[in-house]
Amino acid sequence: MSHLMMPYKLKGLKLKNRVVLPPMCQYSVQKQDGVATSWHELHYAARAVGGCGLIIVEMTNVEADGRITDYCLGLWNDEQMEALKGIVDLCHEHGAKVAVQIAHAGRKATGKEVLPIAPSAIAFDENSKTPRALETAEVKDLVQKFQESVARAVKAGVDAIEIHGAHGYLIHQFHSPLTNKRQDEYGQDLTLFGREVLRAAKAAMPADMPLLMRVSATEYAEGGYGIEEAIELCRAYQKEGVDMFHITSGGEGAAVGSRGVPGVHAGYQVPLARKIKEALEVPVIAVGRLDQPDYANGVVSNGEADLIAVGRGMLKNPNWTLQAAESLGLPIAVPPALAAGFRLK
Ligand SMILES: Cc1cc2nc3c(=O)[nH]c(=O)nc-3n(C[C@H](O)[C@H](O)[C@H](O)COP(=O)(O)O)c2cc1C
Numbered sequence: 143m144s145h146l147m148m149p150y151k152l153k154g155l156k157l158k159n160r161v162v163l164p165p166m167c168q169y170s171v172q173k174q175d176g177v178a179t180s181w182h183e184l185h186y187a188a189r190a191v192g193g194c195g196l197i198i199v200e201m202t203n204v205e206a207d208g209r210i211t212d213y214c215l216g217l218w219n220d221e222q223m224e225a226l227k228g229i230v231d232l233c234h235e236h237g238a239k240v241a242v243q244i245a246h247a248g249r250k251a252t253g254k255e256v257l258p259i260a261p262s263a264i265a266f267d268e269n270s271k272t273p274r275a276l277e278t279a280e281v282k283d284l285v286q287k288f289q290e291s292v293a294r295a296v297k298a299g300v301d302a303i304e305i306h307g308a309h310g311y312l313i314h315q316f317h318s319p320l321t322n323k324r325q326d327e328y329g330q331d332l333t334l335f336g337r338e339v340l341r342a343a344k345a346a347m348p349a350d351m352p353l354l355m356r357v358s359a360t361e362y363a364e365g366g367y368g369i370e371e372a373i374e375l376c377r378a379y380q381k382e383g384v385d386m387f388h389i390t391s392g393g394e395g396a397a398v399g400s401r402g403v404p405g406v407h408a409g410y411q412v413p414l415a416r417k418i419k420e421a422l423e424v425p426v427i428a429v430g431r432l433d434q435p436d437y438a439n440g441v442v443s444n445g446e447a448d449l450i451a452v453g454r455g456m457l458k459n460p461n462w463t464l465q466a467a468e469s470l471g472l473p474i475a476v477p478p479a480l481a482a483g484f485r486l487k
Contacts, residue, residue, distance in 0.1 A: 145240035146439040147241075147472040150195070152425060152447060154350030154386055154484055155301050157195040157239055157473070160442050161463045164429050165200045165243035165304065165356070165450035169213040169254065174218025176206065178225035178331075186229050189456055192472055193463030197233050198304055198388075199226070199242040201311075202295075204287040206247035208312065212253045216475070217291040218243065227483035228320050234299070237475075241302035241354060244288060244343070248312030249273035249321070261322040261329070281335060282311075289342035289460055293375040303343055304354040306322045307336055307379070310393030314358060318394050320366050333378040340382040352385040354427070359414035361384045363395025369414055373421045380422055388427040388451070406430070408437050416446040427451050435466035 151156045157303050163186075170181040186197050202215040202222075209216065216222050221418055230240045249260035249270065259280070260273035263273060276284070307313040315321040316335035328334050336355075345355055357379070359372040367375070376387055391411050411430035419426040428447035432438040433455025441447050456462045467474035476484050 143443050144445070145472055146165070146442050146450070147467050149343040149472050152302075154348070155239060155352050159193070159463065160236065161194050161438075161466070162429075162449050162451040163189045163194050163198060163456050164409045164427075164453045165306070166453055167200045167210060167214055169211055171213045171215060173214040176203070176218065176222050178215055178222070178229055182215070182225075182413055183229055183232055186240075187232040187236055188460040190236035191234040192456070192459075192461040193476075194238055194456065195371045195463070196269060197238045198296065198451075199229060199238050199240065201227070201243050201245040201247075201306055202291070204246050204284070204291040205254060205257070206338070207251055208248070208250060209248045209253060209257045217242070217294050219303045220294070223298050226295065226300075230299040234308040236245050236477075239301040240299075241304050242298075242300050242436065243304040243306050243356065244290070244291050244295065245306035246284065246312035246331075251309055252417060253393065260312070261324050261335075263324070264321055266310070275307070275324070275454065278328065281328055281336075285335070285338045285342050287337045289346050293341040296351070302354055303347060303353045304356055304388060305336075305339060305343055306356050308358040308388075309329065310358070313339060314393060318361065318366060320363060320394050322362065322469045333375055336375075340379060340384060348427045354382055354386045354388055355379055355384045356357040356388040357388060358393050359389050359393050359411070359418060359420075360391050361394045362380045366394055372414075373418060376418055376422055376424070380424055382404040382465055384424070386425040386427065386431065386448070387415075387418055387422075389418055389440075389447075390429055394448055405419045408432070408434060409441065412441055412446055417487070419447065425449075429453065433462070435469050438466065439470055439472075441444045
């Protein structure tokens with residue numbers, strides 16, 4: 143039977159355990175230039191020291207106007223790539239593998255000077271700017287930008303790529319019937335943009351590097367999609383080469399999802415991850431209130447998900463993984479300098 147501290151292998155990615163730090167925006171860029179700072183280095187390296195197997199660096203965007211805020215990370219130039227390399231090297235030095243979430247916020251970009259773009263000119267809510275609908279040629283340019291950012295991430299030394307297709311950001315906006323009302327080919331086939339991004343990403347990655355995709359498995363919104371449609375979305379993306387899905391939910395409805403509470407109890411998204419895993423026979427990461435170690439361990443042991451991600455739990459406690467191993471009585475290598483603080487061998 144699998145457990146939380148057992149190694150895991152996906153193509154060329156070898157993890158020492160099943161614990162993932164999910165992408166979490168730090169909004170901590172100093173000069174609005176998208177370049178990671180010492181904050182980012184310390185934040186990610188601390189979770190590596192704390193025993194986490196896979197660190198997924200926060201939403202890192204393909205163009206300046208594609209960021210949620212002016213203080214979010216980017217990967218549209220080489221200075222940003224060098225800064226990401228600093229994070230990757232530190233995490234590697236301290237035993238964690240690293241992925242980065244490549245993204246575009248679309249209509250959810252809130253930068254001061256930014257006129258957001260989107261598949262269609264529909265605002266997120268009454269407090270948001272109305273986005274400009276992309277021309278067909280501009281959509282193709284964005285696919286190219288995703289590819290360039292992925293290529294930079296690979297050059298920075300990451301071990302995997304995660305494409306952000308969740309939480310109401312650009313790729314999600316294309317595949318949601320709520321936000322894509324286009325008349326061109328990208329409106330005829332709601333997965334076309336996402337599939338083109340994945341194909342472009344794949345072409346910029348080594349063959350043995352896993353391609354992850356984060357997807358909202360239900361929208362909690364009237365007129366939005368649910369789990370059955372999400373399975374079909376994932377099926378289309380899987381055919382394009384996604385090796386593992388990271389299953390979350392919400393983000394498109396103004397009233398719920400990223401702005402509300404879809405019954406956020408322990409493991410609330412695990413049934414969604416399990417359904418996608420079973421329907422498509424694909425590895426999945428489960429996330430969402432999995433910070434109780436015995437619960438998280440049970441999700442892995444029962445085969446409901448392959449990996450579990452702990453977000454807010456690891457914001458609060460960078461040593462979450464070490465403490466989870468201690469409380470579960472499972473083996474883990476503790477950095478000698480921290481050993482006195484744990485009842486671990
Ligand atoms: C401060 C913060 C920033 C986040 N930023 C991102 C992000 O960049 N990309 C993303 O896909 N999800 C983001 N999320 C969602 C988390 O990755 C995760 O799915 C969510 O917090 C639920 O997991 P948890 O209950 O373990 O915290 C963010 C969450 C928080 C709390």
